[in-house]
Amino acid sequence: MPEGPTLHRLARLHQRRFGRAPVRVSSPQGRFAEEAAILDGRVLLKAEAWGKHLWHHYEGGFAVHVHLGLYGTFTEAPVPMDPPVGQVRMRMVGAEFGTDLRGPTACELHDELQVAAVEARLGPDPLRKDADPEKAWNRISSSKTAIGALLMDQAVVAGIGNVYRAEVLFRHSIHPERPGRELSHDEWDAVWADLVDLMKLSVRRGQIHVVRPEDDHGEPPYAKGRPRTYVYRRAGEPCRICKTAVAHSVMKGRNLFWCPTCQPS
Template sequence: MPEGHTLHRLARLHQRRFAGSPVRVLSPQGRFSEDAALVDGRVLVKSEAWGKHLWHHYESGLVVHVHLGLYGAFTEAAVPMEPPVGQVRMRMVGAEFGTDLRGPTACEVLHPPQVAAIEARLGPDPLRKDADPDKAWKRISASKTPIGALLMDQAVIAGVGNVYRAEVLFRHGIDPDRPGRGLSRDEWDALWADLVALMKVGVRRGKMHVVRPEDDHGDPAYAKDRPRTYVYRRAGSPCRICGTPVAHSVMKGRNLFWCPSCQPS
């Protein structure tokens, strides 16, 4: 599933390419046709993200809400665009660029109160200027739930996914099973600051760079088009720092990776 930096990167791209001008909004697939007609031809005022949610704000006050889920993706193209291929849920066409959305979990038109209700359920997003890390700390510091699960709870922190969860805990030597209330405030402040820095790099470069330069050697990345990771998808491989085999388990239905030596219980 795309993590928060991907949505912020998309929001910035769509802001540059579509905001300030009328946009054709269509649904070649047909599943979004009625909602698309509500914003078709309207001026896109602003594109922004909160966690894994993308918002397109139109001059009418209506907002297109997109959640990519596991399989959603945008495909960007220059205008004129080729005929749609496959199940295109939403097509946006501006003066010079267009984009096709396929396979999202959510693609819908909402009114501002509905947007506010969704945002009220989300935790602070490390990539937003208005983020309040104290809001997350209040939840974490009072919880018996493992920090590895809390970091993935979008109501606690918005935008963190499996990669950032595994890697930021490794970078700070924190056992994923440690209860949230077992963290010190200094540890939380350092985790938050690191998430902000790492996710900003993700927005800027389009990929998650989580390994410090001095550790960026040895075993190749888990996929050809991905940078190296410390522990994510490296189960059984030697830790890049101490050589201990990277451990793997499942926490709340998601794969979890950590180093038993660098992240002692």
């Protein structure tokens, strides 16, 4: 599932290509046809992201809510676009570019009250200027739940997925099973600041980069379609720092990776 930086990159792309201008909206698949007819020809005022959620705000108080889930994708093409191929839930066409949305978990039309209701259920997003890390800290510091699970809870922190969960905990020597209430405020401040920096870097570069320069030994940044990491998807391989075998388990249905030496329990 795409993590927060992917949605923020999409929001920036859509704002640049479609923002502040009328957009032709259709639903070749038909599952979004009534909503598309309402939006067709309206001005897209703003595209933005909150965690793993993408919003397209249109004139008239309408907003399209998109959650890509596991299989959702946007594909871009210059105008004129070719006829739709496959199950295109929503097609947007601007003056110079168009985009097709396929396979999202959610593609729905909201008013601003519904937008506010969705956002009220989300934790702070490290990539948003209005994010308040104290809101997340209040949840974490009073919880017996493992920090590894709390970081994946979108109501605690929005936009974090399995890669950032595993890597930020390694970078701060925090065992993923440590209860949230056992973290110090200083530890949380450091984790939050690191998430902000790492996720901003991903937005700028379009790729996840989590290995510090001093631990980078000239390996390709991406191999076999995945980023170079400290522990994520490296079960059984030697830790880049101490050479201990990276451990693996499952937490709340998601794969969990950590170094038993660098992240003591």
